[in-house]
Amino acid sequence: MSEVMKKNDTNLTQYRPATDILEREDGFYIYMDLPGVAKDALVIDLQEDELTVTGTTSYDLPEGETFTEMQFGNGQYRRTVSLSDIVDRERIRANLKNGVLELFLPRVEKTQPKRIQISQG
């Protein structure tokens, strides 16, 4: 089975969360809107260069309540971001607050230019 099929085998409606990606002096920041996703229902996977965020919402109506109007519902948020080589993968930080996931992707410390010695044979 292809990777695409595997990803869609859930019954939940999939949404792409609205995402901001921006750069500040210390590195890159990603903000994702994940309303209704609790910390336990959020998974962040880093596989090689791909960072995948998956979150599920559970908006079950309390007993006895009926909908008059419904503009959002249960679903799964999923989004993949490719990371560039200048991101320090070991120091990525994530923080979920008020339904917004903040990812901080620090830059790799600058490597010093190195002179390569040539040996004479």
Add this chain to the structure above:
Amino acid sequence: MVLDFNTLYSPFDRFDKLFEDFLRPGFGGQRRLTYPPLNLSQDQDNIVVRAEIPGVDIEDIELTLTDKTLVIKGERKAEEGKYYRQERPAGVFHRVINLHVPVDRERVGASMKDGMLTVTLPKTEEVKPRTISIEAE
């Protein structure tokens, strides 16, 4: 969708991604026209308004209740920095909800959790359904 953020990538993966985005329900067709999206529900005692407003503190949301409407007002501020991609709506939002039944304004409650605002509006006593006992002669 993937950000062009990588210097090395496989073009085959890229094609897969494109395909995947295209197949996904909720992409395109179901775009939200209004912000924030609302769910209205009710039970015997209350009308409940729920809205997805991620990233805003409850202190920064202004709720106004008039005779027939509930107004939700607030502002989402954009983050500071050099943007590569900006999809999250920013700016002032404003939604008016018509209330079809009178509510008890003294007991209105609002809470915020995981970016979801819940406003509970208790119905006034007069409009609650009640059973009328019929006395048989």
